[in-house]
Amino acid sequence: MSIFIGDSVDYVMTNYYSLIFKTKKLFFNSLIDSKSVDYFKEEVEKIWNKVDHNFMKERIVELEKMVKENNSQGHKVVNPKAKYNEIYKIDPESVYQRYEDKYSKDISKYYGGRYKTLEDGFVDKRTYLSNYVSKYDDYQNNIPYYNKNGTIRSYHNIANYNSMVYNTNLNKSGWNRTNYDSELLGNDLVYLPAHPFACPLCMPYQGKVYSKSGKSNKYPPQEEAIAGGVGHPNCKHQWTLYWDSSQLQDNDYNSDKWQEKYDNKQKIRSTELQRTKLKTDMSIYKNLGDYENYDKAKSKVSLLNGKIQELKGGL
Numbered sequence: 157m158s159i160f161i162g163d164s165v166d167y168v169m170t171n172y173y174s175l176i177f178k179t180k181k182l183f184f185n186s187l188i189d190s191k192s193v194d195y196f197k198e199e200v201e202k203i204w205n206k207v208d209h210n211f212m213k214e215r216i217v218e219l220e221k222m223v224k225e226n227n228s229q230g231h232k233v234v235n236p237k238a239k240y241n242e243i244y245k246i247d248p249e250s251v252y253q254r255y256e257d258k259y260s261k262d263i264s265k266y267y268g269g270r271y272k273t274l275e276d277g278f279v280d281k282r283t284y285l286s287n288y289v290s291k292y293d294d295y296q297n298n299i300p301y302y303n304k305n306g307t308i309r310s311y312h313n314i315a316n317y318n319s320m321v322y323n324t325n326l327n328k329s330g331w332n333r334t335n336y337d338s339e340l341l342g343n344d345l346v347y348l349p350a351h352p353f354a355c356p357l358c359m360p361y362q363g364k365v366y367s368k369s370g371k372s373n374k375y376p377p378q379e380e381a382i383a384g385g386v387g388h389p390n391c392k393h394q395w396t397l398y399w400d401s402s403q404l405q406d407n408d409y410n411s412d413k414w415q416e417k418y419d420n421k422q423k424i425r426s427t428e429l430q431r432t433k434l435k436t437d438m439s440i441y442k443n444l445g446d447y448e449n450y451d452k453a454k455s456k457v458s459l460l461n462g463k464i465q466e467l468k469g470g471l
Contacts, residue, residue, distance in 0.1 A: 158351035172315035238339035244328035357385030
């Protein structure tokens with residue numbers, strides 16, 4: 157199920173990034189052609205109104221079905237009066253839309269500032285825009301992520317933030333289903349299947365059995381793992397009901413080797429994203445007629461291709 161969650165989140169994040177890069181091209185091409193602020197705003201709204209939230213809903217339903225089937229394993233219902241409770245609250249679709257609308261409005265406002273500067277006529281358009289290609293990316297991380305005490309922990313771009321919200325929703329939906337099945341089937345024990353490329357927070361806890369209520373004399377309380385980090389933003393771990401030792405995995409993927417593989421996978425994702433960004437920049441520099449920066453970006457892409465291959469060799 158961790159693979160299902162990972163693939164689903166990667167798909168959503170990739171789609172968001174494609175919209176970010178499409179917006180960047182629109183931003184600079186519109187300024188090159190002196191398109192009005194109203195024109196840009198209208199075109200941006202067209203881009204960001206196409207986010208497929210239905211995919212997110214469908215995958216959540218599919219995951220819940222997978223969790224249900226995995227938990228039951230042919231066991232009979234012992235508590236038919238059990239009620240489904242959304243213990244772990246799932247964010248509504250409006251949360252995604254709120255940040256998509258925010259992004260659309262913020263980038264239109266940002267466009268307006270650059271448009272005014274160019275219209276004033278005190279700068280050379282192509283030189284000004286060439287210098288702004290890299291500066292533009294600094295503006296992307298404008299969504300705050302808050303600590304529990306209300307302070308800002310970090311800033312994210314819309315692709316990272318909304319895919320993180322979606323990841324959390326997927327995970328919570330599965331956890332809620334397992335909590336319900338625990339009551340329905342009368343089983344207090346849960347298992348945390350281990351998966352490759354787990355983060356350092358989760359590694360010590362995966363591949364083990366826990367007591368949901370914490371009343372077991374043999375197994376530690378589930379809350380111990382959750383308090384230790386399981387369920388953090390972007391976590392892919394799913395709880396399943398534990399019935400017998402046949403469910404236990406031979407490999408808990410908890411070693412320095414797998415820590416290194418996790419680090420490599422994160423570096424690959426970051427490097428591939430950097431490569432895609434540079435390819436977008438190449439397109440913009442070409443339209444600007446700035447072949448010096450175009451060639452520099454092309455050379456960087458070539459270097460990143462080699463780095464990616466090297467990193468993949470370590471997986």
